[in-house]
Amino acid sequence: MTMVAAIELEHVSFAYRPGVPVLADVTLRVSEGEFLAVAGPNGGGKTTLLRLVLGLERASVGEVRVFGRPAGRRDRSRRIGYLPQRAGAGGEAPVTVRELVSAGRLAPSGIFGPLRRADREVVDSAIARVGLADRATAPLRTLSGGLRQRAFIAKALACEPSLLVLDEPTTGVDAESQESLAVLLERLRRDLGVTILYVSHEFGAVEHVVERLVLVRGGIVFDGPPADLPAVWHDPSHDHAQGH
Numbered sequence: 001m002t003m004v005a006a007i008e009l010e011h012v013s014f015a016y017r018p019g020v021p022v023l024a025d026v027t028l029r030v031s032e033g034e035f036l037a038v039a040g041p042n043g044g045g046k047t048t049l050l051r052l053v054l055g056l057e058r059a060s061v062g063e064v065r066v067f068g069r070p071a072g073r074r075d076r077s078r079r080i081g082y083l084p085q086r087a088g089a090g091g092e093a094p095v096t097v098r099e100l101v102s103a104g105r106l107a108p109s110g111i112f113g114p115l116r117r118a119d120r121e122v123v124d125s126a127i128a129r130v131g132l133a134d135r136a137t138a139p140l141r142t143l144s145g146g147l148r149q150r151a152f153i154a155k156a157l158a159c160e161p162s163l164l165v166l167d168e169p170t171t172g173v174d175a176e177s178q179e180s181l182a183v184l185l186e187r188l189r190r191d192l193g194v195t196i197l198y199v200s201h202e203f204g205a206v207e208h209v210v211e212r213l214v215l216v217r218g219g220i221v222f223d224g225p226p227a228d229l230p231a232v233w234h235d236p237s238h239d240h241a242q243g244h
Contacts, residue, residue, distance in 0.1 A: 004068040006195040012062035035196045039203040040216035081156030085167040104158035126157040146177025178205035
């Protein structure tokens with residue numbers, strides 16, 4: 001029996017303006033429980049690919065499915081946890097870590113007002129999984145950039161996702177925190193079986209833990225283990241030389 005893929009794109013093309021494609025004929029299959037990094041230069045189409053998976057955009061041509069359903073269609077049994085770009089920049093909000101993470105629990109529980117006991121347990125578990133149990137009552141603004149990012153990941157985990165999508169998660173985070181984040185994500189994938197889609201203009205932070213790298217430049221120009229990536233793509237100056 002063929003297993004349902006976490007993410008499927010079949011011959012997908014997309015253009016914001018007629019005649020100016022951002023993505024052309026992209027076919028991609030991501031298995032459940034896989035840790036996939038999507039990298040590429042600014043303007044290369046990686047963010048558009050992410051928006052298609054989240055259902056925020058619709059393909060001009062082709063099909064995008066998430067756990068076998070058209071992207072954007074709600075599935076109560078398989079939720080998506082989403083860490084948007086520069087989420088940590090919102091860390092000045094006057095809330096505690098627990099209050100932030102609790103906000104991520106409201107959507108799946110479909111309730112307003114105080115959380116139920118079961119929901120509070122999920123929130124506490126999410127906080128513990130990212131290593132912030134001892135900071136649960138701390139104001140978010142008192143945390144470092146790396147710890148704030150962990151808090152926002154816990155918020156995404158609070159919906160008990162089957163798919164965790166991260167958009168440029170290392171922006172504004174120091175090198176030590178990036179390494180810590182990579183270890184955390186690999187542990188979440190291993191312990192929870194969650195599928196991880198990690199989208200960034202660079203992938204050095206997760207290169208040693210990610211199973212598979214997809215490089216996007218208007219289409220998929222590389223798909224495989226990071227170790228197999230041609231050396232030229234590891235050179236940051238290559239992107240600048242291409243005018244991106």
